[in-house]
Amino acid sequence: MSAKESERFSGAKSLIKSLEYEGVDTIFGYPGGVVLPIYDELFDSDIRHILVRHEQAAAHAADGYARATGRTGVCLATSGPGATNLVTGIANAYMDSVPMVALTGQVATNLIGNDAFQEADITGITIPITKNNYLIKDAKELPRIIKEAFYIASTGRPGPVLVDIPKDVSTSIINYEYPETIEIKSYKPTFAGHPKQIKKACELIEKAERPVLYIGGGAIISGAHDEIFSLAELLMAPVTTTLMGKGAFPEDHPLSLGMLGMHGTRYANYAIIDSDLLIAIGARFDDRVTGKIESFAPNAKVIHIDIDPAELGKNVKVDVPIVGDAKMILKKLISTLKIKLPRTQEWMRKIETWKKEFPLDYEVSGKDLRPQYIVQQLNELCSDGIFCTEVGQNQMWAAHYIRTKKPRTFISSGGLGTMGYGFPAAMGAKVGCPDKDVWDIAGDGSIQMNIQELATVVENDIPVKVAILNNMYLGMVRQWQELFYNRRYSFTNMKGQPNFVKVAEAYGAEGIEVTKKSEVRDAIKKALKSDKPVFIDFKVTREENVFPMVPAGAAINEFVEYGGFR
Amino acid sequence: MAEEAGKALNSHTLSVLVENKPGVLTRVASLYARRGYNIDSLTVGVTENPTISRMTIVVHGDENVIEQVTKQLNKLIDVIKVVDISPQESVDRELALIKVSADASNRSEIIQIVDIFRAKIIDVSPKSLIIETTGSGDKIDALEELMRPFGIKEMVRTGKVALVRGVKLTQFDK
Numbered sequence: 001m002s003a004k005e006s007e008r009f010s011g012a013k014s015l016i017k018s019l020e021y022e023g024v025d026t027i028f029g030y031p032g033g034v035v036l037p038i039y040d041e042l043f044d045s046d047i048r049h050i051l052v053r054h055e056q057a058a059a060h061a062a063d064g065y066a067r068a069t070g071r072t073g074v075c076l077a078t079s080g081p082g083a084t085n086l087v088t089g090i091a092n093a094y095m096d097s098v099p100m101v102a103l104t105g106q107v108a109t110n111l112i113g114n115d116a117f118q119e120a121d122i123t124g125i126t127i128p129i130t131k132n133n134y135l136i137k138d139a140k141e142l143p144r145i146i147k148e149a150f151y152i153a154s155t156g157r158p159g160p161v162l163v164d165i166p167k168d169v170s171t172s173i174i175n176y177e178y179p180e181t182i183e184i185k186s187y188k189p190t191f192a193g194h195p196k197q198i199k200k201a202c203e204l205i206e207k208a209e210r211p212v213l214y215i216g217g218g219a220i221i222s223g224a225h226d227e228i229f230s231l232a233e234l235l236m237a238p239v240t241t242t243l244m245g246k247g248a249f250p251e252d253h254p255l256s257l258g259m260l261g262m263h264g265t266r267y268a269n270y271a272i273i274d275s276d277l278l279i280a281i282g283a284r285f286d287d288r289v290t291g292k293i294e295s296f297a298p299n300a301k302v303i304h305i306d307i308d309p310a311e312l313g314k315n316v317k318v319d320v321p322i323v324g325d326a327k328m329i330l331k332k333l334i335s336t337l338k339i340k341l342p343r344t345q346e347w348m349r350k351i352e353t354w355k356k357e358f359p360l361d362y363e364v365s366g367k368d369l370r371p372q373y374i375v376q377q378l379n380e381l382c383s384d385g386i387f388c389t390e391v392g393q394n395q396m397w398a399a400h401y402i403r404t405k406k407p408r409t410f411i412s413s414g415g416l417g418t419m420g421y422g423f424p425a426a427m428g429a430k431v432g433c434p435d436k437d438v439w440d441i442a443g444d445g446s447i448q449m450n451i452q453e454l455a456t457v458v459e460n461d462i463p464v465k466v467a468i469l470n471n472m473y474l475g476m477v478r479q480w481q482e483l484f485y486n487r488r489y490s491f492t493n494m495k496g497q498p499n500f501v502k503v504a505e506a507y508g509a510e511g512i513e514v515t516k517k518s519e520v521r522d523a524i525k526k527a528l529k530s531d532k533p534v535f536i537d538f539k540v541t542r543e544e545n546v547f548p549m550v551p552a553g554a555a556i557n558e559f560v561e562y563g564g565f566r
Numbered sequence: 567m568a569e570e571a572g573k574a575l576n577s578h579t580l581s582v583l584v585e586n587k588p589g590v591l592t593r594v595a596s597l598y599a600r601r602g603y604n605i606d607s608l609t610v611g612v613t614e615n616p617t618i619s620r621m622t623i624v625v626h627g628d629e630n631v632i633e634q635v636t637k638q639l640n641k642l643i644d645v646i647k648v649v650d651i652s653p654q655e656s657v658d659r660e661l662a663l664i665k666v667s668a669d670a671s672n673r674s675e676i677i678q679i680v681d682i683f684r685a686k687i688i689d690v691s692p693k694s695l696i697i698e699t700t701g702s703g704d705k706i707d708a709l710e711e712l713m714r715p716f717g718i719k720e721m722v723r724t725g726k727v728a729l730v731r732g733v734k735l736t737q738f739d740k
Contacts, residue, residue, distance in 0.1 A: 123589065127596050132643040135589075152643060186585060186646040310637035313630070 006177040011139040012037035012170040015103070016045050018146040021178050024074050026050060026065065026431055027103075028058040032078020033118060035105035037170035050431065050460050053452040055082050057424035059089020060450070063098045064425030067411045068386055069432035070223070072099040072154045079105045080118030083164070084125065088418060090160045091129040095415025096244060097221060099158035101149050102130075108168040109137055123164050131159030139172035147179050156189030157308040158221060189307060193322040193329035201279075201303045201320045202336045208277035208301075210347045211237040214260065217244025217414065218282020218306055219326050220407045225249065227330035228281065234334065236342035238351050240268040242283055243399055246410040251403040257351070258360070261289035262550050263396045266358035269548075269556040271351055272297050280304045282326045285315035286415070287552075295555030305329050360400050362544075369517050371469040371540045375401035378439060378467060381524045385437035386411065386429050390422035390446030393475035396546040398441040409436075420449025426464040427457050437465065437528060444470040444497055447535075454507035457533040465527045465534045471542045472497055479545045483560060504535035512536045577606065578632045578652045579728050581736050582621040585644040586612055593642050594621065603627065603635050607660075607725025618646065620736075622658075622727045649736050651728055658728035662706045663688075664697045667717035676716060683709050694719060 009017065015038060019027070026048045031039045042049050052058045055077040062073030073093075077086050083104040093100045107116040112135075123135045132152050134145045142165070149161040205211065213232055219225065225248050232239045232255050239249040240257040249256055257268035272278070278300040283289070290296040293315060304311070304318040305326050312321035322329055362372040371393070378387070379402045387402050388411040389395040395412055404410040411429055413421040426440040440447075447468050457464055469475075478492040501511030510532045514523045520538070527534040549560045584590045591610055598605050606624040613620045625635055632650060639648045668676050669692065676695065680687055685699035699709055703726065710721065730736065 124592065127589075127593055128600050184643065187643050308641070310634065310641055314634060314637075 006175045008173055009176040010037065010170065011142050011165070011172050011174065012041045014142050014174060014176045015146065015165065016041045016047065017176060018143055018178055019047060019074065022150045027074045027076050028052055028061040028428065029076030030055050030058060030078065030082060032082045032105060034107060034167040035076065035078045037167065038076070038105065050456065052456050054450065055085035056089050056420065057450050057453045057456070059086045059102060060092065060421050060424035061428035062100050063089060063093045064388060064411055064428030065432040066098050066100055068408055068429035070408065072101055072150055073428065074101050074103065076103045078118065079107055080120045083122040084120050087125060090126055090162065092413055092416045092418045092421060093160040094129045096217060096413065097158050098160065099154040100160040101153050102160055102162040104162060104164045106135065106164045106166040109166045112166065122162065126162050130162050133162040135164045136166065136169050139169045139174045142169065143176060143178050147182050148184060151182055152187065190323045191325040191328055193305065193324035193332060197320055197322045198329060198332050198336060201322060201333060204277055204301050204303060204320060205235065205337060206339060209343050210275045211235055211277040211279060211344065212271050212275040213237055213239040214278055214280045214283055215239060215241040215245040215248045216281065216283025217242065219245055219248040222282060222326035224281065224327040224330055225407045227327055227334060230334055231330060234337065234339055236344045236348060238271055240271065242289055243412055244414040245283060246399065247404040247407040250405040252405060259399050261556060262291065263399065263546055263548065264556065265360055266548050266559065267351060267354035270354050273557045275300045278302045282306060284311045290315065291550050291554055291556040367517055368541045369515065369538060371397050371544055372401055373517060374467060374469060374520055374538050374540065375441065377520050377524055379403055381521065382437050382439065382528060385439055386433060388412065388422045388426040388429055388438065388440045390440065390442045391417045391419045392443045392446060393479065393546050394441050394443040394446065394469045397469065419446040423447060423450050423466060424453050427453060427462050430462050430464045440464060440466045442466055442468045443475055444468055444472060445474045445494060451503065454504060454509055454533065458508040463531055463533050466536065468500055468535060468537050469540050470497070470500070470537050471540050471544065473542060483562065500535050500537040509533040509535060515539045577624060577626055578650050579658065579726060580623040580625060580636065581649045581651045581728060582623060582639060583646040583736060584619050584621060585646065586617050586619040587644060590644045593644060594639065597638055597642065601638060603631065609725045609727050624726050647736060651730050655731045656728050657731060658702065658726050659700050660703055660706055660724055660726050661700045662721065662723040664710065664713055664718060665694055665720040666697060666713050667693065667719055668695045669693055672716060679712050685709060
């Protein structure tokens with residue numbers, strides 16, 4: 001059937017047809033009373049439905065799917081508790097600009113507002129954490145709204161869009177016709193950067209002697225990695241990325257500075273402080289990146305490229321703001337630039353000195369099982385994989401020692417910092433990229449926040465691998481307590497950990513326990529060979545810290561000096 | 567930053583065209599609440615086009631705050647156009663109803679003041695009367711001050727509505 005033909009369908013069938021037109025191949029969801037008509041239609045559809053064990057995981061899985069593939073992720077939940085369980089996942093997607101359509105059931109229109117069974121005002125609840133949301137009151141509006149939802153979610157600065165569908169809308173019969181085009185008079189994202197601003201940027205770049213490229217997640221969303229590579233090599237300029245920007249520039253390249261900010265490399269932060277020009281691309285000057293804002297790049301002119309005008313000048317003063325799509329703007333910029341010989345030889349020499357003097361390091365010697373060592377081995381043995389992370393020390397060690405080379409291969413909860421994100425996100429990434437090895441680098445605290453998804457990955461044959469860096473602490477919080485609260489470990493010592501190997505086995509997955517450094521590589525290889533989901537429980541040194549570290553609110557060159565590590 | 571702190575906290579009037587749909591006011595109000603912007607007043611009503619409403623929002627802040635408010639408003643899908651009309655020549659009005667204690671002994675004095683202000687008395691009872699007045703916020707403040715000694719029992723103000731003077735329009739060409 002073409003989109004123009006009109007047939008009489010129920011709202012539920014219209015929804016499924018619309019999702020098919022949008023190219024949706026997978027939905028992560030959980031059924032319930034008011035979405036029964038939708039589930040009844042899904043039963044006959046070719047769309048793969050993955051039954052999660054908690055709706056939060058449905059949203060995170062849709063998020064991981066979207067980040068790994070670049071396509072819009074879709075999750076589905078029933079009304080009330082089903083819908084509210086999506087909230088953390090939606091907020092997470094909103095903070096990290098992930099294209100997602102969240103579908104929720106709602107009680108019948110005549111019951112809305114009556115505190116009916118399993119009623120929640122989910123559109124009201126999600127106003128601050130969605131790019132837009134809809135409550136469909138009339139089934140005739142459903143095709144247009146679904147079309148708009150996918151368009152809004154995936155264009156401009158992407159974000160989650162929630163569509164709330166009352167039960168009677170699902171059962172109403174309508175003349176179904178999927179619109180081919182949409183016209184939203186109030187939504188017209190800018191893609192091409194303003195030529196005058198691009199020219200101004202070129203003038204600044206041509207004069208700069210100590211430029212730094214500061215790259216955020218927007219560069220990955222835009223697919224601007226090739227252009228960033230060309231620009232960096234053209235200028236011979238160092239490149240630092242945020243956590244979200246990992247993968248926008250290969251971290252094994254000599255121009256890479258790794259990550260900047262609170263847990264950035266010393267050389268990245270020093271370069272920022274000493275730079276005379278900052279070229280910010282799809283980055284939003286988050287406080288975890290800038291530290292004390294007055295001390296951030298104090299002598300630098302700032303060029304800021306972002307598709308969201310509200311990000312320009314929000315946190316720092318910008319000399320040349322350019323609104324638009326990073327890839328398009330960079331293409332234009334590179335073709336306009338007149339650079340014969342890069343002027344950065346001296347600058348790069350300085351950076352090389354910093355790199356030698358202050359490398360990323362940890363206590364390598366001895367037999368202790370250090371988490372950093374494990375991540376390094378994962379990086380070596382699985383260099384073409386996708387790495388998702390949970391949140392905390394595990395996330396920062398992953399950011400330091402997984403040397404990401406390609407976009408969409410490092411997936412982490414940046415803005416919201418959601419514990420429990422990594423495992424369901426890895427599930428979504430593996431569904432979207434079945435040919436890739438997909439890892440979740442986890443902490444023992446985080447993994448327990450959505451551990452029930454072991455059932456989902458086993459049932460649906462989604463062989464993700466989970467490396468648990470098990471220090472029996474809420475490690476990052478414990479680190480802060482050690483450094484800033486006089487070692488008063490208030491409720492961060494997790495003594496009651498389960499046997500993760502047995503947990504994995506109980507669900508039908510594989511479990512491997514590793515207690516010695518010498519066992520690490522074999523365990524990773526064994527997990528990679530297995531066609532099942534695998535938990536590796538690495539019993540790591542308990543009180544290992546993430547360094548370098550800048551305390552919250554300090555300037556980014558004011559590192560914590562502690563126990564010989566800095 | 568010293569320069570930032572030195573900037574005056576000016577009052578700005580934003581004229582905002584939005585889709586005339588349920589929930590839009592909540593979105594705008596929640597944006598202000600969430601980001602800690604200080605709204606002085608917010609009025610909303612339908613325009614000559616029944617699918618579009620106009621909000622007039624008066625907000626205090628330095629240039630950076632106003633810029634962020636404008637940009638964040640523009641991000642809302644239902645917001646069609648945001649214009650800061652403060653720098654332009656515009657007309658603005660506010661309506662107030664003031665219920666004042668009044669009896670035979672002071673009624674004529676009140677009426678005299680009301681006349682000077684070209685306000686109207688729209689309800690009279692033996693012990694009170696209601697004054698209707700439109701005008702600038704300053705005018706309403708002044709009238710309120712003069713009524714205070716008589717005893718203001720209740721009062722309601724609509725908040726400012728404003729339009730740019732002359733042929734210039736705040737069209738939805740976003």
